[in-house]
Amino acid sequence: MLYIFDLGNVIVDIDFSRVLGVWSDLGRVPLALLKSRFQMGENFERHERGEISDEQFAAQLCAELDIALSYEQFAAGWQAVFVGVRPEVIALMQQLRGRGERVVILSNTNRLHCDHWPSQYPEVQQAADKLYLSQEMGMRKPEARIYQRVLTEEGFSADQAIFFDDNLDNIEAARQLGITAVHVTDAQTVPDWFASRG
Numbered sequence: 191m192l193y194i195f196d197l198g199n200v201i202v203d204i205d206f207s208r209v210l211g212v213w214s215d216l217g218r219v220p221l222a223l224l225k226s227r228f229q230m231g232e233n234f235e236r237h238e239r240g241e242i243s244d245e246q247f248a249a250q251l252c253a254e255l256d257i258a259l260s261y262e263q264f265a266a267g268w269q270a271v272f273v274g275v276r277p278e279v280i281a282l283m284q285q286l287r288g289r290g291e292r293v294v295i296l297s298n299t300n301r302l303h304c305d306h307w308p309s310q311y312p313e314v315q316q317a318a319d320k321l322y323l324s325q326e327m328g329m330r331k332p333e334a335r336i337y338q339r340v341l342t343e344e345g346f347s348a349d350q351a352i353f354f355d356d357n358l359d360n361i362e363a364a365r366q367l368g369i370t371a372v373h374v375t376d377a378q379t380v381p382d383w384f385a386s387r388g
Contacts, residue, residue, distance in 0.1 A: 192346040193286055196331075197297035199356040200374045201280065201314055202307065203273035212267035217257040227255050237300050240325035244302045269306045275313060278381045283317035293317065296340055296353075298324045298331050320344075331355070332363030341369075354380055 198204040210228060214221040233254070237247040248264040259267070283293050295318045304323060308315055315321065322340050324330040329339070341348060348368035355361050356374045364371040372383050 192292045192294070192341070192344050192351040193283070194294055194296050194340060194351060194353040194369075195279070195283065195318070196353075196355040196357070196360070196374070197295055197299065197307075197314070198271075200276075200354050200380065201283075201295070201317075202275050202311060203377070204271045205273050206271055208270040208273070209267045212270045213255070213257060213259060213264070216263045216267065217259050219255075219257050224255055224257065229254075235330060238298045238324045238330045239328050240301070241328075244300065247300070247302075265302060268302050271303075272307055272310060275311050276377055276380075278377070280313050280317045282380060282384055287317070287319065292319055292344060292346070294320045294322060294340065294344065296322045296331065296336070300325050331357070331360040334363060334367060337364055337367050337369060354383075 195201055206228070207225075210221060210224045213219070214224055231254075233242065233247060233250045236242045237244075242250075244265075245261060248259075248261050248268075252259050252264060286293050295314070304325070322336075322343075324336070327336060327339060329336045331337075337348075337353075341351060349370075351369045353361070353364045353369050353371045354374050355364070355371065358373060361371040361373045372379065374380060
């Protein structure tokens, strides 16, 4: 079987309010104001496909938020999104690989984060056979083509794949292709799913 894991809130806990908290402090802008302005719009998607640079994304998002930050300040806040790994999921990924199953990560992400989290959480990369990252692939979930690319490159059919993600749109897109998809709603979802299957 092919096991496909999302990264954020599946393997690693993330929290965007931490990002806004850092920017609020650095930019001297009330947190409530930033929260009211913050949205994951078209620039997020373009950044995750690698269509715009980190610097362009930072400038555009600062303009949207009406906050004056240096690129270094922006990056410091951006990396604050990571809370910590979910060790139970890392252990399960290692067990699957030990049994000879194929384990990959499929993440909507960006260069800024990829310059950061592998050094912070080396155990994540060590638990996967391969990383599929949106900004390197030029496509992002829930686009059907990104799932098809992973299946093609891995040499599995949709009915031989199991996908874990915290975003319902991504789950539904995978299901439409015939992939078994598990909606991860909290830290216990993945361990409970495997426990229920013995």
